[in-house]
Amino acid sequence: MASPSTRIDDGHDMDSVNSGLMREKLSVLVVDNDALVRKVHEKIVSKLKVAKQVQIQTATNGKEALDLHLSGSSFDIILMDMQMPIMDGTEATKELRAMGVESMIVGVTSADARADKEAFTEAGLDQCLAKPLTADKIKSLVETLEKNK
Amino acid sequence: MPAQYSDARSEEGSTGMPEFGDSIDLATFEQILEMDDDEDEREFSKSIVYDFFSQAETTFEKMDSNLESKDLDQLSALGHFLKGSSATLGLTKLKDSCEKIQHYGAHKDETGANVISDDNVCLKACGKLIKQAKEEFREAEKALRKFYHDE
Numbered sequence: 001m002a003s004p005s006t007r008i009d010d011g012h013d014m015d016s017v018n019s020g021l022m023r024e025k026l027s028v029l030v031v032d033n034d035a036l037v038r039k040v041h042e043k044i045v046s047k048l049k050v051a052k053q054v055q056i057q058t059a060t061n062g063k064e065a066l067d068l069h070l071s072g073s074s075f076d077i078i079l080m081d082m083q084m085p086i087m088d089g090t091e092a093t094k095e096l097r098a099m100g101v102e103s104m105i106v107g108v109t110s111a112d113a114r115a116d117k118e119a120f121t122e123a124g125l126d127q128c129l130a131k132p133l134t135a136d137k138i139k140s141l142v143e144t145l146e147k148n149k
Numbered sequence: 150m151p152a153q154y155s156d157a158r159s160e161e162g163s164t165g166m167p168e169f170g171d172s173i174d175l176a177t178f179e180q181i182l183e184m185d186d187d188e189d190e191r192e193f194s195k196s197i198v199y200d201f202f203s204q205a206e207t208t209f210e211k212m213d214s215n216l217e218s219k220d221l222d223q224l225s226a227l228g229h230f231l232k233g234s235s236a237t238l239g240l241t242k243l244k245d246s247c248e249k250i251q252h253y254g255a256h257k258d259e260t261g262a263n264v265i266s267d268d269n270v271c272l273k274a275c276g277k278l279i280k281q282a283k284e285e286f287r288e289a290e291k292a293l294r295k296f297y298h299d300e
Contacts (some may be wrong), residue, residue, distance in 0.1 A: 036200050036234045043184045043193060083229055085179045110233045110244070132177055 005040060007056045014138035026051035026142065027074070030058045031065045031092065032081040032108070041079055041133055049136055050142045061085055062092025069096060075103050077141055079133070082109035082120050090123045104145055109135055172289040177239025191297065198293050200236055205286050212250070212279045221268060224275050225254025240289045246282040250275055
């Protein structure tokens, strides 16, 4: 099983118009069993420059996401895939909320079944987005985070 | 550098729209291209696309094997798996076929709304869809290899 990976981007030298108003730090956890999807979502987040420092970790399934939290990690945003082996997104979201995790948890799914998406949302998601994730969708999540501060 | 733009490139750094026909959703794929640090080398997007080629080949082999062994559950899981990365890259036709494989593997019709209890009906449908998905993949692969000058 792949171990979670961490990436830190320092956005200090970027050319954002609002750099003076930019949040200091953003930490994101990308949870998806597909390595390609993890790589793309990780890159989208790192390229956004929505914070002076962006820290990204990845996990390959819900259990790894849980283990990260049990070891003391915390995140501003968790991008959670729905269908994963070992522990799926719905179960992982339930467990994280039961643990008291208050991070923004965003479901990311290519599933069409309404019942599955409803169960996923009811597990404790803040939002559920369809794949593919885009830069605009993630920027919007960060804006929501800022509004709810 | 990647080519096959509809506009002639008259100078370094000029950009144009790649031509992929209807096998790839340009808006989605351009999101991937935008992540390249260098528009000439296109290291990131190329790595993602070529990783996808390997992933698709491996997944199709597994689909063939599970079709042979009549394992509908596995076929459904494989359809779902390939659907996600297809969607991420904008390979919409392939994504749709994978979704149908996912549904038939789960004893549902292609929309996923209605149950089909007959295994043979589901397996036959999966067989046709796997063949279709492979053709759709080849079409997208050809266009992408051309884009990356790897024909």
